[in-house]
Structures are given as structure tokens and as C-alpha cells.
Amino acid sequence: MPRLAEPTAVQPVESAMVPRLFRLVDRRQDTADTFTIMLEPNDGVPLAFIPGQFTMLSAFGVGEVPISVSGDAHVAGPLQHTVRDVGAVTHALARTAVGDVMGVRGPYGTGWDVADGHSRDVVFVGGGIGLAPLRPAVLEVLAHREDFGRVVLMYGARSPEELLFVDELKQWEDQGMEVLVTVDYGRESWQGRVGLVTKLIPRAGFDPRSTLALICGPEVMMRHTALALVGRGVRSSRIRVSLERNMRCGVGLCGHCQYRELFVCVDGPVLPYAQVTGLLGLREV
Amino acid sequence: MRTIEQYLPDHPFFEGLDAPTLALIAGCATNISLAAGEYLCHEGDAADHFFVVRRGRVAIEVHGPAAGTLVLDTADEGDVVGWSWLVPPYVSTFDARAAEASGVVAFDGACLRGKCDTDAHLGYELMKRVTQVMNGRLVAAQMRLLDLYGGPGATDASPR
Incomplete structure (x- = not known):
């Protein structure tokens, strides 16, 4: 039996x-x-x-x-x-x-598992409010800065007024992180970059062969960012994304956050890009 | 600083062009230094030049009666600014301003257009490259139309 x-x-x-x-x-x-x-x-x-x-x-x-x-x-x-x-x-x-x-x-849910990036370069890409879920991972990496290679944050927001953690971005730079910021639109007084966050990827200093990339932002942004990272040579298995679905119970029972075979609240929200590559581009999933 | 002849072969925009073509293009190019706030071109001007940023940052701007001046894009080291020099009626469609002290290579588009008219191979090669720049800007514009970082469509179902 x-x-x-x-x-x-x-x-x-x-x-x-x-x-x-x-x-x-x-x-x-x-x-x-x-x-x-x-x-x-x-x-x-x-x-x-x-x-x-x-x-x-x-x-x-x-x-x-x-x-x-x-x-x-x-x-x-x-x-x-x-x-x-x-x-x-x-x-x-x-x-x-x-x-x-x-x-x-x-x-x-699942975490970013930044320890998996030990001795390698770590790249964070945040879009809009997506920087907030990345912040604990950034803080963990910076608290153990010597355990990692180059650390880069690429951050895009709608406008300069909508950038999060502006004071901290400067501190993070001082702690050994390359911080690249861009906005969708700027006024004449804005001295920084304007353009998509994906435009930053060719400029950032990291070795794509030895990089752990963590992306959080709107799904379309994550899809294009992951494609650009893969285009630069980062393996899709070394890219993680944080998915956003309509979560209700949080424990995988109600099904509101079902994403085909995945329950985002328990299988995610952080998932390997390689596991969701096909899903990110699908409509009505 | 490397001369224009030394700089062009390593630039992705000119990648794959043979030495005589690069020499011809370099012959139509000049290094320009810009103080912060200086303009490379204005919307509505004759588009007789395009530019490659060597240092600094160039802001691509448009103006609207209600919006005022809006920076739509910035070009940093290595970026190409301007395509109107190759597309009739050869009129600039935006302002380009040095957002900080910058250095650019300015290419005489009017001179190159003349050469393209008599050399179809050169014309095709430059058109392919300029089209890539245009495509990049078009994709970026499409993405921004989606208002990715949270427009009015955002709800409590997806607050992060």
C-alpha cells in the first residue's frame, strides 16, 4: 500500500x-x-x-x-x-x-538569493516602484560588498520627480555600486539621462559571462531588459525576474495569481527568467 | 584624443565600412566642442549635419505650448544624433542641446548626401545605419507610450 x-x-x-x-x-x-x-x-x-x-x-x-x-x-x-x-x-x-x-x-514567496552571486558581478535593473523589492537585495549585497565582483544598478523611472530612494542612490555609489539612472521624460533642468532603462545595459561595467542579474519592474520592461541582457551575453539561467500577479491568499490556494502552471505567490514572485521566458510574451496568461 | 580617422573604424555606426569609405566620411567631419547649454541644431533648421557624441551629453528636446521644453532623449558617448540630413525634406525635427560641456564629431550631411546620390553603395550603407538609429528611437517611443512605470491603469492588484 x-x-x-x-x-x-x-x-x-x-x-x-x-x-x-x-x-x-x-x-x-x-x-x-x-x-x-x-x-x-x-x-x-x-x-x-x-x-x-x-x-x-x-x-x-x-x-x-x-x-x-x-x-x-x-x-x-x-x-x-x-x-x-x-x-x-x-x-x-x-x-x-x-x-x-x-x-x-x-x-x-521566493527570494532573490543574492548569495548565488558570490564572487561574481551582480546587476540590478529596476523600473519605477520595482526598485523597492530590489532594495533588500541591494542592501544585502552592499553589506557584504567584498563577497561580490562589480555591482551595478540600472534604474529607470517615469520622471526625475518619481525616482525612489534618491539620497540612498548616492550612498550606494559611495559603497562601491555603479548606479546608472534614466527617466522617460525630463525638464530642461534635468542633467541626467533620458531614455529607456535598456539603453543603459551596453554602458554598464559588468562581465556578462559571470553575472547574476535581478530585474524588477513592469513585465514589458522586464522582458525587454532580459532580452537586452541576454543580447549582451548574460545566460538566461542567471537572470531572475520578480513577477506581479493579482495575489489574494498568498499561500497557493485561491488561484488568483496563477500564471499557467505557476502560482506566483508560492512559486514566485522571484523566478528564473529561463523558466518564464515563454510566458512573459504571451497574451492573456 | 584620437583623430577622426582613428575614431571612426571603432565606432559601431561605421562598423564594416571599408577604408576608402571611412576616409571619405572622415573628410566630411569636424570635431566640435560645446559649452553646456549650447545648441547643435534647432527644430525647423535645415538638417545639414549629424553628430556622434565623443564626450559629455546631448539632450534631444521638443517644445510645446503647454508642456514647455521636454527632454525626450539624451545621447551620451558614442551615440548618434540626427537622421533628418538623409531624409527629405532635410529639416531638423528636434532641438539638440549640450546638457553639459560636450565634444561631438559633426558630419557634413549635405556633402555626404551629394556623395550618396552618385554612389549607391555608400547611400545604401549609410541609409541602413541611419535606419537603425531611427528604429531605436521609434521602439523607445513605443515603449514610452505604454507608460511602463505606472500610468492611470495601475491598480491595487499590482501595486508591488
């Missing part, structure tokens, strides 16, 4: 669906529509995560949204999320004040 498979070490569904209570201890307005919230757990137990993972944030009475953690995974302190105010729930989160309580489930 066949044996039943051993149960895997997942949280019971009941507890996985119950949010923990976190209190807003600080808030920063990053751009006109994007803000970062700093949260402390009411029960005092920190929420451990790995760079690339997300949580489900609840605005009570309004709903839940999946948001990647944007803080440092290895430094004690408040849990950070950088959120763009684009809908009912994120708008409710935007209106929270210090002391307000919200729900947090997770963390969920």
Missing part, C-alpha cells in the same frame, strides 16, 4: 490567513504617490523575511494587498514597505498615521 506523502512544513491554512497586528511607527513620503511605512509588531516578535519576499498588508475594513518588503532583512528595526497609492487599499494605507494598526500576513 503506498505511503502518504509526509506533510510539508507549511503553516496551517487557518493561521496563514490570519493577519498579525502591526503598528505604524513612522512614515516617509517618497514621491507624490509613493510612500514608505515602518511597522512594529504589536506582539513584539519581528517578522523575518528574505529579500524579494512579500507580505499581505491589510487596511482593516477595506482589503488586503500584496506588497514586497523594502527594508533591510538583516538589520533589526521596523518592517518597511514602500507602497504606491493606486487603489482603494493602498489609498487607505496612504492615509494611516503613526500609531494606527494594520494587518500583516506572511512573508510569502
Whole structure:
């Protein structure tokens, strides 16, 4: 008689669906529509995560949204999320004040696994709010800078006013990261680059034969960026992308985030580009 | 700094052209230094030149009554600026301004057009290269029309 498979070490569904209570201890307005919230757990137990993972944030009475953690995974302190105010729930989160309580489930999903880039060059490519999920990975690499070869960040945003973490970009440069920034449109006073983020790829200093590339941004941007990286010689198996789907349960049960054979909330959000190459270009998947 | 004759063979835009053709093109070229804010060309001007940026940054701009001056693209070291010199009616379609102190190689497009008219091979080679520059700008424009980084279509289903 066949044996039943051993149960895997997942949280019971009941507890996985119950949010923990976190209190807003600080808030920063990053751009006109994007803000970062700093949260402390009411029960005092920190929420451990790995760079690339997300949580489900609840605005009570309004709903839940999946948001990647944007803080440092290895430094004690408040849990950070950088959120763009684009809908009912994120708008409710935007209106929270210090002391307000919200729900947090997770963390969920796969991480960037930056340790896989040890002794090699690491390339980050972020588009718009996509820099936020990359930030924990950037911080991890910079905290262990000597373990990596050249480290490059290519970052594109719609306009100079919509660039995230502007002060930090300068610090990251000082810590040994090549930072290339471009925007879609600039005013006459903007001295930086204007153009697609893919235009930066031929200019960046990295060895494509020995590079781990991590991309986060809108899917079309990730597809074109990955193609440009492959065109420069980076192996598709060494490129990772963070997919964005309509996640609801976060534990692979509801199917809202199904992407053909993948459940993005558990199989992703970070996935090898080689695994999703064919999916990224498909319509209606 | 290398001379124009030394610089051209290594530039991707001129890759594959034989030595006599490169010499002919170099003969129509001049090095120009620009102070920040100086213009290479203005929209509506006769497009008699195109440029390769050797150092610095050139901003490609358009002006609108409501939008004011908008930088649509920037060209850095190695980038090619201008295609209107090869496309009738040979009129510049944008302003090009040195965003910082810059150096460019200016090519006499009017002179090269004349040579292209009498040398179909040269004309075809230059047309292929200029078309690549145009294609790059067109693709970039298409991508920007999608407003990739989050236009009004963004929702709570995809807030990151």
C-alpha cells in the first residue's frame, strides 16, 4: 500500500490567513504617490523575511494587498514597505498615521538569493516602484560588498520627480555600486539621462559571462531588459525576474495569481527568467 | 584624443565600412566642442549635419505650448544624433542641446548626401545605419507610450 506523502512544513491554512497586528511607527513620503511605512509588531516578535519576499498588508475594513518588503532583512528595526497609492487599499494605507494598526500576513514567496552571486558581478535593473523589492537585495549585497565582483544598478523611472530612494542612490555609489539612472521624460533642468532603462545595459561595467542579474519592474520592461541582457551575453539561467500577479491568499490556494502552471505567490514572485521566458510574451496568461 | 580617422573604424555606426569609405566620411567631419547649454541644431533648421557624441551629453528636446521644453532623449558617448540630413525634406525635427560641456564629431550631411546620390553603395550603407538609429528611437517611443512605470491603469492588484 503506498505511503502518504509526509506533510510539508507549511503553516496551517487557518493561521496563514490570519493577519498579525502591526503598528505604524513612522512614515516617509517618497514621491507624490509613493510612500514608505515602518511597522512594529504589536506582539513584539519581528517578522523575518528574505529579500524579494512579500507580505499581505491589510487596511482593516477595506482589503488586503500584496506588497514586497523594502527594508533591510538583516538589520533589526521596523518592517518597511514602500507602497504606491493606486487603489482603494493602498489609498487607505496612504492615509494611516503613526500609531494606527494594520494587518500583516506572511512573508510569502521566493527570494532573490543574492548569495548565488558570490564572487561574481551582480546587476540590478529596476523600473519605477520595482526598485523597492530590489532594495533588500541591494542592501544585502552592499553589506557584504567584498563577497561580490562589480555591482551595478540600472534604474529607470517615469520622471526625475518619481525616482525612489534618491539620497540612498548616492550612498550606494559611495559603497562601491555603479548606479546608472534614466527617466522617460525630463525638464530642461534635468542633467541626467533620458531614455529607456535598456539603453543603459551596453554602458554598464559588468562581465556578462559571470553575472547574476535581478530585474524588477513592469513585465514589458522586464522582458525587454532580459532580452537586452541576454543580447549582451548574460545566460538566461542567471537572470531572475520578480513577477506581479493579482495575489489574494498568498499561500497557493485561491488561484488568483496563477500564471499557467505557476502560482506566483508560492512559486514566485522571484523566478528564473529561463523558466518564464515563454510566458512573459504571451497574451492573456 | 584620437583623430577622426582613428575614431571612426571603432565606432559601431561605421562598423564594416571599408577604408576608402571611412576616409571619405572622415573628410566630411569636424570635431566640435560645446559649452553646456549650447545648441547643435534647432527644430525647423535645415538638417545639414549629424553628430556622434565623443564626450559629455546631448539632450534631444521638443517644445510645446503647454508642456514647455521636454527632454525626450539624451545621447551620451558614442551615440548618434540626427537622421533628418538623409531624409527629405532635410529639416531638423528636434532641438539638440549640450546638457553639459560636450565634444561631438559633426558630419557634413549635405556633402555626404551629394556623395550618396552618385554612389549607391555608400547611400545604401549609410541609409541602413541611419535606419537603425531611427528604429531605436521609434521602439523607445513605443515603449514610452505604454507608460511602463505606472500610468492611470495601475491598480491595487499590482501595486508591488
